[in-house]
Amino acid sequence: MLEFFKDQPEILAVMSERRDGSMKLLQNSDLNLENRKNFFQKINLIGSKIVSAEIVHGKAVEIVNGKSPELIFGADGLVTKDKKVFLTVTVADCIPVYFWEPAQKIVAVVHCGWRGILSGVIENALVKIVALGGQPEKLKVALGPGLNACHFEIKEDVLGEFSKHPEAISNRGGKIFVDLKSILRKQLLALGVEIQSITSDNTCIFENENYFSFRRDKPATVEAMVAIIGLK
Ligand SMILES: [Zn+2]
Secondary structure, three states: OEEOOOOOOOEEEEEOOHHHOOOOOOOOOOOOHHHHHHHHHHOOOOOOEEEEEOOOOOOOEEEOOOOOOOEEOOOOEEEEOOEOEEEEEEEOOOEEEEEEEOOOOEEEEEEEOHHHHHHOHHHHHHHHHHHOOOOHHHOEEEEOOEOOOOOOEEOHHHHHHHOOOHHHEEEEOOEEEEOHHHHHHHHHHHOOOOHHHEEEOOOEHHHOOOOOOHHHHOOOOOOOEEEEEEEO
16 A cells, blocks of 8 residues: 555545456446455454545546545535545546645545646636635645656547647657646646655556556456545
């Protein structure tokens, strides 16, 4: 299991690994629920409120609390100020982005695939954090592992979507690659997050068998890790 913000005793921020099993929530299926239960038990969350985002590769980020439903449809990110409300997203190539605002005690986690990143999911997360009283300059942000520029290849047909981010594009051997984390950093800085407050796990999950990678494994059903954050 990966841990983020280890020096922050008020919060728990973790990500599962392949050995924990797939954590993907599937429609009309109990598959993976046992894996999730076991993992939540491993990190001592049994009995705690757990609120999960559906994950639709969109830009919706929702504020939740202790009374929210356990599954927030249409969302790719969640924000809360409530203690003992643990927020989850699932990732399998996409980047989990964790937010912690220690002054107002706000946490958030966002699933960041390229579509969400380009459509404004990070901006929406900041809007919701600010709505709860948070300040961008006080935010600490952790970028979890994802597909790095070495393995995030795009085809010509979507290249135009990245027109605002030419610095993130590279060409190798006739193929086009994108550095999504450089776009994330640029967006966070533009929204007022301070550069020294952004940390990153630079593992490329395509290259690391400890993680599921959809592009590498090409499973029939998506296999994913779960990313969780919450105030203890
Ligand atoms: Zn790679």
